Amino acid sequence: MKFKEMIAKLWLGIKKLFVPSSYSAAVPSFIAIGFGILFGIFTMFIIWMLVITGVFTVDNDPQFFYGITLLLAGGFNQGMYSIGYTLYRAAPLILAGLAVGFAFRTGLFNIGAPGQMIVGATIAVYVGIRVSMPAPWHWMFALLCGMIAGGLWGFIVGALKALLNVHEVVASIMMNYVAMYSSFMFIKGNNLLDGNTSHTLGVRATAMIPYGTSAFFGGYVMNIGIILAIIAVIVIYIVLNKTTLGYQLKAVGFNKDASKYAGMNTKRNIMISMAISGILAGMGGAILFLVSGKYIFVTKDMMTAELMSVGFDGISVALLGLSNPVGALFAGLFLAYIRQGGYYLNLANYMAEMADVITAVIIYFSALSTALYALVKAKKLKFKSRTKSRKKIADEDAGGEV
Amino acid sequence: MTYSIYDLLNSTISTMIPLLIVAVGAMVCERSGVTNIALEGIMIMGAFVGVWVIRAIEPDTNMLALAQSNWDKTLLLFAGMLVGGLVGMLFSWFHAYASISMKADQTISATALNLIAPALAFYIARTVLGGRQIFFKTVFKMNTVGFLADIPVIGDIFFQRVNSGLYVGIVILIVSWIFLYKTKEGLRLRACGENPHAADSLGVNIYKVRYRAVLISGFLAGIGGVLFSVSTAKSFEGTVSGYGFLAIAVLIFGNWKPFRVLFAAFFFGLMMTVGAQHTSIPLIQDLNLPDDFYTMIPYLATLIVLALSSRSSRAPKAAGQVYDQGTR
16 A cells, blocks of 8 residues: 555655646647748748749749758757757847746846847957956956946836836837947947948957857857856746745736735836846857957848847747747747757758748747647646546535435 | 938928828728738738839839929829739628628737738739839939928928828828718727627628728728838838837827827827938937937837826727627
8 A cells, every 4th residue: 555655645746746837838838839841831832833933033943841850950950060050049038038038927028138138249259358357256357347237228118117107118119229329339439340341350269259169169269158057047937936036026027906905015026037137148148249359230221130130039939938038048049049040041042031030930839839829728727627526516515325 | 411301391291191101001900990000910911012014114214214394203103103003902701701790809810811911912023023022213202392392490390301192191191080980980990990789780891890990090091101112212122110000109199089199190200210311310310329219219118108107098999809790
């Protein structure tokens, strides 16, 4: 008897370990990913068909089947080299997703991650160029400065929201533009430009984030950025789930009025949440640029392509990862993977923008599928409770007769 | 030629009209209880197809394009705006479907549309046209509009160096005011945004009203996108420079009321113009600040204005909330 109980307990424990309750919550994300990729393949097919049937002509005919393999093979297309590159790309994506997701848990939509990344990257690069420090400390200091700058940028939006009731979405969008032009002014004003070019100097070797096993990854920019991102994921997980602060932040997100009634300082929480979110985004921006051969360009196009877009991808990562830190980790890896696939699509004469289209469709479907899932769940619950109450009534009736 | 106050006003008007039209669309949408931050994406889609149509039907050579009469230009612009509007409407349907029928989070579905629009526009443009931009040749600005241009002051501001979008904008503003405040439909729409449950209990079909509002806002955003492209550049660049979001800021600053929105749009138009033409405006030119600072002015001004005005602003009560009949 006792042995049996022990086995049952053990089994439950194992089950809990491998099938966490959040597993079923991730189902909508997988449905959305499936739909998104199907949509992408379908679009590629249509274009292929249109070209084949001669509706319009292009210089190089797209190769449909080759394109699909390239897209799906994603980060594996060129073996270790592209895996390393995918991981390098994933780190800032994960951090941006973490930033957006963290704010989301407090009920704030931080669409300002791009701006926070820009500020973080600019300050980190400034420290990386102008400050001289011994090796292990320099990059850490640069990273820290980037994080603080990003945090400050996020804090401004939080303060505007908490104290002056400014809609955080509009405020953060404006802060993105302000960040971009301030960064241009800062870089030009501090003479960080490399001669007559439109980009900054390279950061000092001491300020570069250490290379881990880069030889293994084909000698590319693979550094410990991904490890830093994973550490951030763990820290945020702990903050959200194991601390009073995290509990309060989530409570404000669930119900602002109730948490206020319970004695929590909602205004302070909003500001803290935005600041932490900004710190994460700033860290992402710094990690992206504290490497060799990467410079900040002071033109709108390049800034949009290199920094802004990563920040906006953070929104996709957060939505796909259901605002969960661990979810952001996997979503970031997935997005980097599919982007890498899109990058190779050129080889099959498709445009790399396909990856953007697919991501956007995935987000749309994830908005739909979360709703769908909730709908199905609600129906199930209703059904269950109905059968339960019926049973109860029947039991009571039976009891009454006896 | 010296820079006159009319130059400033003319440029302000041509910048503010797209903003105004999109903000009016956002107003109709939010007053019905649906927030629509997808306007940026809808504008891009509308501008993309609208400009493409303009390019397809305008005269082939530069000379012929420049020789067009005011009527030709107006007709061409109207064709572009109509197509752009319809495309915007079609595109906004996805937002309506997700946020009204599927009860999805309005911010998320709108964000998805904002992501899809530029990606899709770039993708199609690069695949079909071979480049990211779509150029057109017509200059839509009309130098003088008949005898009206001779009226002092009014003629200088409204009938010289403007495109016909100006008149469309004014008509849309007035119609929106009449619609919202003087018709039964408008009353119902506002009720849906304030207290949908009460409106529902009185027999108003919330879903239908909201669908209609989102589609109207999509149509207006599409028009706004086309007007943005024709009044700021000679090509579609795959972006509308954050005008969709600025329009929402205009709406908030305008406190969700038609004529206050007009005033807000004027303010933003002025800021934009100052930012863009700082080298030729006498007083500002002397300040000698970095170029990037001037470009930043509209965005900075938006932040400051919102910080000052948001405290007393009153959004429609049900805006952004999913309406679920079951919770009544």
